[in-house]
Amino acid sequence: MKKAFLLGMVLATVALPGVALADDPNDPAMRSSAARARDREAIRQLNLREAARVRERDARYAQGWADTRAYGAGSRGGYDDDGGANASYARSRAQYERELASWRHAVAACQAGNYDYCAR
Structure with a gap:
């Protein structure tokens, strides 16, 4: 655990200077207006x-949801009215x-003392 924490701290320390320079307003490469443009x-x-x-x-997600709604409304999800999932569940x-x-x-x-039922 201690080694993993130490390794994480070392990696964070190494990565920090790169992150700090990512948006440096004093970057010499961005001094000209053409470079900024x-x-x-x-x-x-x-x-x-x-x-x-x-x-x-x-758009793909919306089409998938529309297809799902159309399938569910048209065929009741693949179950008939006379049976199907609801009857099976019931x-x-x-x-x-x-x-x-x-x-x-x-x-x-x-619990009432009829011990024949206790073995079930």
Whole structure:
């Protein structure tokens, strides 16, 4: 643990000077207005490319959600009205409730002294 912390501190110390110089207002390369204009244009182009990429991604997401909604509305998710997921869930839930009631009855009978129910 101590070695990992020490290694992290060393890496942070090594990386810090590079981060500190990333936006240096006194950078000699940025003293001319032409250099600042080139830098500004490069950043603008990067931002435009990223915005286009995000718009394309969001359009794909929107299309995927529209397809999902259309599929769910048109076919009820692949289940018919006379059965399907809801009926299957209802059957499973009813079976669970019956088994739970039987178990509770056995516990109550065991606790009441009917030891035949204790082995279940």
